[in-house]
Amino acid sequence: MMCMNSEKCALCDGEIDHPYLPMEEWGIDGQLCGNCYSKKISEFYPGDHERVNLSE
Numbered sequence: 583m584m585c586m587n588s589e590k591c592a593l594c595d596g597e598i599d600h601p602y603l604p605m606e607e608w609g610i611d612g613q614l615c616g617n618c619y620s621k622k623i624s625e626f627y628p629g630d631h632e633r634v635n636l637s638e
């Protein structure tokens with residue numbers, strides 16, 4: 583049985599501590615963990631992610 587409410591990362595399938603919503607242009611359906619989110623950020627916006635504070 584699928585549980586739609588369980589929060590798993592759409593990329594690494596790991597459990598999400600704090601869910602991050604992916605940007606539309608990333609084409610990702612679901613939520614991301616902090617790791618994958620910051621990875622995607624640096625992939626899509628290299629050198630321009632200083633203002634993203636993931637530790638807050």
Ligand SMILES: [Zn+2]
Nearest residue numbers: 591594615618
């Ligand atoms: Zn992840």
